[in-house]
Structure formats: structure tokens, C-alpha cells
Amino acid sequence: xxxxVLGGDGYCGWATALYLSKQGHSVAIVDxxxxxxxxxxxxxxxxxxxxxxxxxLRVWHRLTGKSIELFVGDVxxxxxxxxxxxxxxxxxxxxxxxxxSAPYSMIDRKHAVFTQVNNxxxxxxxxxxxRELRPDCHLVxxxxxxxxxxxxxxxxxxxxxxxxxxxEDVVPFPKQPGSYYHxxxxxxxxxxxxxxxxxxxxxxxxxxxxxxGTVTEExxxxxxxxNRFDYDEVFGTVLNRFCVQAAIGQPxxxxxxxxxxxxFLDIRDTVRCIELACLNPAKxxxxxxxxxxTEQFSVLDIAHLVERAGRKLGINVEIDHIPDPRxxxxxxxxxxxxxxxxxxxxxxxxxxxxLLDSLVNIAIRYRDRVDASLMMPQxxxxxxxxxxxxxxxxxxxxxxxxxxxxxRTTETKTRKS
Amino acid sequence: xxxxVLGGDGYCGWATALYLSKQGHSVAIVDxxxxxxxxxxxxxxxxxxxxxxxxxLRVWHRLTGKSIELFVGDVxxxxxxxxxxxxxxxxxxxxxxxxxSAPYSMIDRKHAVFTQVNNxxxxxxxxxxxRELRPDCHLVxxxxxxxxxxxxxxxxxxxxxxxxxxxEDVVPFPKQPGSYYHxxxxxxxxxxxxxxxxxxxxxxxxxxxxxxGTVTEExxxxxxxxNRFDYDEVFGTVLNRFCVQAAIGQPxxxxxxxxxxxxFLDIRDTVRCIELACLNPAKxxxxxxxxxxTEQFSVLDIAHLVERAGRKLGINVEIDHIPDPRxxxxxxxxxxxxxxxxxxxxxxxxxxxxLLDSLVNIAIRYRDRVDASLMMPQxxxxxxxxxxxxxxxxxxxxxxxxxxxxxRTTETKTRKS
Numbered sequence: 113x114x115x116x117v118l119g120g121d122g123y124c125g126w127a128t129a130l131y132l133s134k135q136g137h138s139v140a141i142v143d144x145x146x147x148x149x150x151x152x153x154x155x156x157x158x159x160x161x162x163x164x165x166x167x168x169l170r171v172w173h174r175l176t177g178k179s180i181e182l183f184v185g186d187v188x189x190x191x192x193x194x195x196x197x198x199x200x201x202x203x204x205x206x207x208x209x210x211x212x213s214a215p216y217s218m219i220d221r222k223h224a225v226f227t228q229v230n231n232x233x234x235x236x237x238x239x240x241x242x243r244e245l246r247p248d249c250h251l252v253x254x255x256x257x258x259x260x261x262x263x264x265x266x267x268x269x270x271x272x273x274x275x276x277x278x279x280e281d282v283v284p285f286p287k288q289p290g291s292y293y294h295x296x297x298x299x300x301x302x303x304x305x306x307x308x309x310x311x312x313x314x315x316x317x318x319x320x321x322x323x324x325g326t327v328t329e330e331x332x333x334x335x336x337x338x339n340r341f342d343y344d345e346v347f348g349t350v351l352n353r354f355c356v357q358a359a360i361g362q363p364x365x366x367x368x369x370x371x372x373x374x375x376f377l378d379i380r381d382t383v384r385c386i387e388l389a390c391l392n393p394a395k396x397x398x399x400x401x402x403x404x405x406t407e408q409f410s411v412l413d414i415a416h417l418v419e420r421a422g423r424k425l426g427i428n429v430e431i432d433h434i435p436d437p438r439x440x441x442x443x444x445x446x447x448x449x450x451x452x453x454x455x456x457x458x459x460x461x462x463x464x465x466x467l468l469d470s471l472v473n474i475a476i477r478y479r480d481r482v483d484a485s486l487m488m489p490q491x492x493x494x495x496x497x498x499x500x501x502x503x504x505x506x507x508x509x510x511x512x513x514x515x516x517x518x519x520r521t522t523e524t525k526t527r528k529s
Numbered sequence: 530x531x532x533x534v535l536g537g538d539g540y541c542g543w544a545t546a547l548y549l550s551k552q553g554h555s556v557a558i559v560d561x562x563x564x565x566x567x568x569x570x571x572x573x574x575x576x577x578x579x580x581x582x583x584x585x586l587r588v589w590h591r592l593t594g595k596s597i598e599l600f601v602g603d604v605x606x607x608x609x610x611x612x613x614x615x616x617x618x619x620x621x622x623x624x625x626x627x628x629x630s631a632p633y634s635m636i637d638r639k640h641a642v643f644t645q646v647n648n649x650x651x652x653x654x655x656x657x658x659x660r661e662l663r664p665d666c667h668l669v670x671x672x673x674x675x676x677x678x679x680x681x682x683x684x685x686x687x688x689x690x691x692x693x694x695x696x697e698d699v700v701p702f703p704k705q706p707g708s709y710y711h712x713x714x715x716x717x718x719x720x721x722x723x724x725x726x727x728x729x730x731x732x733x734x735x736x737x738x739x740x741x742g743t744v745t746e747e748x749x750x751x752x753x754x755x756n757r758f759d760y761d762e763v764f765g766t767v768l769n770r771f772c773v774q775a776a777i778g779q780p781x782x783x784x785x786x787x788x789x790x791x792x793f794l795d796i797r798d799t800v801r802c803i804e805l806a807c808l809n810p811a812k813x814x815x816x817x818x819x820x821x822x823t824e825q826f827s828v829l830d831i832a833h834l835v836e837r838a839g840r841k842l843g844i845n846v847e848i849d850h851i852p853d854p855r856x857x858x859x860x861x862x863x864x865x866x867x868x869x870x871x872x873x874x875x876x877x878x879x880x881x882x883x884l885l886d887s888l889v890n891i892a893i894r895y896r897d898r899v900d901a902s903l904m905m906p907q908x909x910x911x912x913x914x915x916x917x918x919x920x921x922x923x924x925x926x927x928x929x930x931x932x933x934x935x936x937r938t939t940e941t942k943t944r945k946s
Contacts, residue, residue, distance in 0.1 A: 281681035
């Protein structure tokens with residue numbers, strides 16, 4: 113199967129591209145390196161030292177004999193996207209090519225507008241390009257569980273049967289997203305549903321939970337294939353961040369009570385879910401929605417798991433409750449279905465002690481690369497303008513912190529002597 | 530009360546600005562004349578000869594002694610919008626400043642993207658400007674009944690109580706909009722709801738039905754104050770178009786079976802609803818939704834009403850069923866609540882024979898300005914690209930058509946003689 117992975121240089125995209133290539137699919141990556149650019153903007157870096165994409169692809173080819181095609185450009189540029197679709201002729205497009213951080217979208221007006229325009233226009237361009245050039249191509253679109261918010265009823269997979277005043281209908285599940293980013297995904301979902309209806313396109317909207325982990329079988333083959341591991345307050349997902357905080361002896365920063373419950377999944381399940389969606393395409397005109405996660409945890413649950421894993425490794429982990437920078441319920445009902453991907457054959461990698469050990473170990477291994485100033489939240493949902501400034505007054509590298517400590521000790525010693 | 534009317538040079542905006550000014554409010558119009566520009570693009574003109582806005586405002590001042598302030602600019606330009614809000618300091622912002630035609634948004638990709646970016650960014654800019662500069666200002670936003678689509682259950686006003694698996698919650702009413710334009714309004718609704726939640730803004734989202742009529746008490750004062758009367762396939766609303774077709778002896782173009790049922794209202798009720806919303810502001814943090822229409826009709830109902838009105842005026846009206854250019858159900862359940870504005874004091878002007886007479890009479894009065902080539906649909910929802918071309922081969926003006934007819938008759942006569 114010919115599969116184009118839009119956003120294939122990002123965290124989920126890279127793991128997915130390699131996995132699909134490994135399974136024998138003919139894969140193309142479409143990317144404009146926005147994700148790397150945002151790191152520069154934020155003064156952040158992935159914990160793991162990722163290679164340039166050209167190196168990644170060369171090493172993948174050398175190790176496996178498999179070629180991944182590369183199209184460099186922006187999906188909001190319709191000419192570029194059309195010519196890519198025309199040239200590669202995909203059977204499936206997996207669309208990860210969006211700005212995917214909630215805090216990034218909440219920095220200020222410009223970031224909110226950028227996120228919504230970037231995501232909505234990219235997806236609209238793709239819908240039009242498919243309609244015009246590949247109407248039978250299956251669109252696998254990454255949504256988010258955050259589209260639903262935290263309603264007081266069970267969350268279904270995309271649609272809900274409502275009985276109301278003696279009549280009934282199956283309608284899209286009501287959406288209550290919690291950031292301008294999550295809103296952009298809701299906008300996408302509505303646009304995609306409509307395009308399937310009027311043009312008979314086929315789409316699978318995957319409402320993904322919070323992804324953790326970094327190692328898949330493929331990226332483990334070589335250091336040059338290593339995947340991102342984001343731990344900063346803007347792009348870092350919560351479990352990854354907690355592991356890094358544990359590794360450098362910083363307290364885990366739980367927002368508020370930590371009762372915020374979300375769906376989580378291992379990145380090894382992300383890639384398998386994508387494959388399952390590709391192998392079982394939606395019907396023409398169908399906009400199918402799957403909830404893509406394997407387990408529910410509260411943020412505090414996650415913190416306790418990391419605390420326990422740290423203890424086993426001889427690290428004393430503290431848990432801090434800091435004011436929640438987001439506007440969200442800190443304790444609420446949460447029960448979301450997630451059976452459709454299981455029905456298609458997903459065997460989940462549940463969050464295990466061994467996985468937690470390995471995550472903390474990765475954090476320890478790259479401890480020297482940690483910038484401890486990046487983990488305290490600087491983006492407050494309540495403010496329309498958050499001036500994120502590089503905390504130059506804070507010790508940056510954990511390693512430097514150690515070095516400085518040594519220096520100071522030496523100084524004191526010198527003075528004393 | 531200081532009220533800024535964004536889009537105050539448009540159809541609903543102009544009537545609203547005058548009405549609010551008449552009631553003694555201090556009104557400012559904010560507009561960039563996009564609506565007039567789109568007429569140029571489409572080769573269309575309002576049936577009624579509207580004056581330039583500067584003339585309109587001068588005449589209004591001369592007749593009533595009331596000044597309406599004018600800010601010329603684009604709400605997608607945040608600097609302009611901020612400085613306008615800062616300078617005028619509104620208590621209420623009535624936001625009509627969006628691209629409001631479904632067919633326009635369905636012309637092609639560029640028009641779809643333009644519509645969504647224009648509408649979404651304008652509204653985002655406004656939300657940020659209010660949060661930063663006038664957090665207590667009440668936002669009265671024009672939505673559309675088309676956001677709901679045509680579900681098989683009763684449509685509530687914005688929110689619905691759902692009982693599901695033994696639990697219950699009140700959630701946003703599920704949205705199934707039928708064009709990229711209607712989708713843009715759904716995107717807005719989600720964004721506004723979120724901004725109210727995180728920032729405590731106060732908003733009223735008015736999901737308006739199809740507006741008909743052109744004369745309000747204020748615009749009737751002088752020919753220079755006359756309002757738009759759009760009848761073309763892109764911006765014309767159905768009742769106005771049918772009246773024009775009747776007036777020039779063209780069959781009424783009913784799309785498909787004509788069973789499409791929608792909510793309708795008189796423009797005199799539009800302006801009163803806006804005033805009621807302004808006078809009864811939402812609470813801080815509240816995003817209130819009202820369904821703004823007074824009666825439900827199917828398209829075929831409307832056609833029959835015009836047929837009857839025509840007969841009374843001695844015009845023989847034919848009804849044509851042409852293929853529906855839209856993707857929509859041609860017969861369906863439709864029952865939408867609309868009691869909240871009534872509860873606030875709205876006394877509806879129901880669609881009466883006298884109103885229909887007056888509409889057909891306006892169409893007859895301006896018959897010479899009718900371009901008969903503008904009423905057949907040229908935008909097909911099923912196509913991703915609709916080349917709307919000026920139908921230069923079609924007789925344009927009804928008056929010219931008459932003239933030519935005379936010519937031809939003369940010719941024939943001449944030949945015969």
C-alpha cells in the first residue's frame with residue numbers, strides 16, 4: 113500500500129513512517145520541519161538527540177534496504193500539496209501535519225490564530241486535493257481525545273444515539289475542547305465529516321489520547337533513528353515530563369489536584385493503530401471515528417507510577433501540586449469507549465513497570481541534555497498574552513547545575529582556606 | 530448604550546445599525562466593504578440601488594440628527610480592530626462581519642479557505658481584543674440555524690440535556706452544518722464558548738434563520754437609506770429570489786423537491802432580536818445561544834406563497850423543480866425551538882399576504898435592474914471547483930429582454946410586411 117505520512121518528521125509521524133515502511137508499505141514523508149522550528153522558537157530541545165531527517169532516511173535505507181520518499185513543503189501551500197499527491201499517488205494519507213500543542217496555541221493571539229489557520233487550512237487543502245486527484249484515497253486523520261472535553265456522560269467513539277422528546281437520531285458526539293489547539297481539531301473533524309458527505313471521500317478520524325514512550329522496534333535499530341522525547345511544558349506530554357523530572361531530582365509538577373483523567377497509550381500502539389486503520393479503510397462517504405487510547409489515568413495516578421518506578425531505581429521522587437495553568441476540571445467523571453481498534457486487532461501495550469523503568473532510564477541516560485528551566489508552566493490559559501522568556505537566570509542544564517555546584521563548593525572551600 | 534456593529538454596511542448590519550441608532554443608542558459601524566466587493570466579483574448587484582455608506586450616514590444624520598460613527602477596516606486585521614475597540618469603547622459588539630453565503634464558500638477551494646479563515650480569524654481577533662481591552666463588553670454574535678443541520682430530533686437552543694447509560698449532562702447541541710460557510714459558524718461557536726469559559730467573557734450567539742424583506746421603518750425614511758435586496762444565486766435568500774423571479778415572469782427555481790424546511794424571519798424581527806439581546810446581556814462567563822427565527826417553512830411552501838401573491842397582483846407564477854445543487858435532504862423532520870427571544874419580548878412579524886405583496890411590489894418597482902442570468906445555480910456542492918462565468922450569452926437586464934423582445938417582434942413584423 114502506498115502511504116503518505118504528512119508530518120512524518122514529528123514524534124508520532126516518525127515512528128509511524130518507520131513502522132509502516134518495515135511492514136512493507138511504500139511510504140513517503142511529507143514535512144516542512146515546523147516541529148524543529150518550534151523548538152528553536154521555544155528554546156527547547158528534545159531530550160533525545162534526533163538526527164536530521166535526511167540522515168535518518170539514509171540510515172533506515174542502509175539498515176533495511178527500504179526507501180522512504182521525502183517531499184519537503186507545507187501542507188497549507190496547496191500547490192505543493194497537490195503536486196505531492198499527484199506525484200506520489202497515495203492509497204492512504206496519514207495526516208499528522210498539524211500544530212499539536214495545547215499550550216503553544218494558548219501563548220497569545222498570534223499562536224492561537226496560527227494554530228487554527230495552520231491546522232484548518234492544511235486539512236481543507238488535503239480534502240480538496242483528495243477530491244480532485246485521489247477521490248478513492250483513504251484519509252487517516254489524527255484527532256485528539258481532547259475534542260470531547262470531560263462531559264458527565266460516557267464518551268462514545270465519534271457519534272452518539274440520542275433519544276429526545278420521543279424521537280431518536282445518531283449524531284456527532286458533542287465537543288467541548290479545552291484549548292485553541294483542541295478547538296482546531298474539532299474544526300477539522302466537522303470539515304472532514306462534511307467532505308465525506310458531499311464528495312464521498314473516505315476518512316478515519318483517530319481521536320488519540322496522550323502518547324508516552326519513545327522506543328519502537330524500528331527506532332531502536334540505530335542511534336540515528338532515535339525518536340523525539342519532549343519534556344518541556346509546551347510540547348512535552350505528562351508522563352515523559354515526569355520521568356525527566358524524576359531523573360534530575362526535580363519534583364513532579366502536578367497541575368492542581370491532579371484528578372484530570374485522560375486516555376493514554378504507548379507509542380508502539382499508536383503506530384499499530386495507524387496500520388490497522390490503513391489496512392481496514394473506511395467506506396466511500398464514511399467518516400469513521402475511533403478513540404485511540406488503551407488506558408485511562410489521572411495525572412496524579414501517573415505521578416504515583418513514576419514515584420514508584422523511581423523508588424525501585426533508588427531515586428527519591430517528590431510530587432508537587434502547583435496551580436493549574438489550564439482551565440479544566442481537576443476532578444470529574446471520565447469514561448470513554450475505545451473498543452473499535454481492539455476489535456480490528458489491537459493488542460495494547462499497557463503501561464507496565466518495565467516500560468516505566470525504561471522511560472526513567474532513558475531520562476537518566478540523557479540527563480546531561482535536560483534543561484531544567486523548561487518544565488515549569490509559563491503559559492496560563494487565563495491570560496490572553498503569555499510572555500515566555502528564556503529563564504536565563506535559572507540553571508539550564510542539569511549537568512551544568514552539577515558543575516556549578518562543584519564550582520561554588522570549591523569557591524567556598526577556597527575562601528575558607 | 531455604546532454599540533459597535535461590525536459589518537454594519539451589509540444587509541442585516543445596516544438595518545440593525547439604523548434601528549439601534551433610532552432607539553437612542555450610540556452606534557458605530559465597522560466595515561471594510563467586503564460585501565460590495567463580492568458583488569463586483571460575482572457580477573451581481575442588489576436589486577435596490579443602495580448608496581455609498583458615507584451618503585447613507587450623512588442622510589441619516591440630516592433626517593434624524595443622529596450620528597453613526599464609522600471605522601473603515603478589516604476585523605481580520607488585529608491592529609485595526611484593537612484600535613477601534615480602544616477608541617470606541619463599546620458596551621456591546623454586534624458581530625455581523627463575516628462572509629455569510631453558503632454558495633460563495635462552495636465555489637472552490639480558495640473560497641472555502643477564504644470563508645473559514647476570514648470568519649474564524651475575525652472572531653478570534655475580536656475575542657482577544659475584548660479580553661484585553663473590554664472584558665465586560667457583551668458580544669452579540671450572528672450564527673446561523675444552519676449550524677444544526679437537519680437532525681431527526683427537535684433542535685434546542687444551543688444546548689441539549691442528554692441522558693446516556695444512566696448518567697446525564699447538558700452539552701452543546703451536536704452540529705451538522707451543510708457548507709464550508711456554515712462550518713465556519715460552527716467553528717466560531719466552539720471558539721466563543723471556550724473564550725467565555727476561560728476568560729469570563731459574556732456572549733450571545735444568535736442562530737439566525739433565513740431573513741426576508743428589505744424595508745424597516747428606518748430605511749423607509751429616504752431612498753438614500755434603502756437596504757440591500759439580494760436575489761442572485763450566491764447571496765440572494767430564497768424568498769427574495771422568488772419574488773424577483775415572479776416579478777420578471779421567470780419560473781421560481783425550487784431546488785429538488787423543495788421539502789427543505791428552515792426557520793425564517795422578517796428583517797424587522799432581526800433588528801428587534803439584536804436589540805433584545807443587547808438590552809439583556811449574557812452573564813460574565815456565559816455563552817448563551819438563541820435560535821433567531823419566527824416561523825418554519827419548506828422551500829416549496831415559500832414558492833406557493835409567492836405564487837398566490839403573484840396571482841393577486843395579476844402575475845402568473847410558474848414553479849420549476851431543478852436539480853438541487855446542494856447536498857441536503859429534500860424531505861426531513863424539522864422542529865426547532867425558538868422561544869427565548871419571544872420570552873425576552875419579541876413580537877414576531879409573521880409572513881403575511883401584505884408583506885408578500887410589498888416584496889413582490891418592490892421587485893416589480895426595480896424590475897429594470899434585474900439581471901435574469903444571476904438566478905440559476907452555478908455552484909454545485911458536489912464539485913470541488915465551480916467556474917462561475919458571466920453568462921454573457923444570456924439576456925441580462927429584464928428591461929433589455931423586454932426591449933429585445935420588442936425588437937424581435939418589430940423585426941418579424943417588418944419581415945412579414
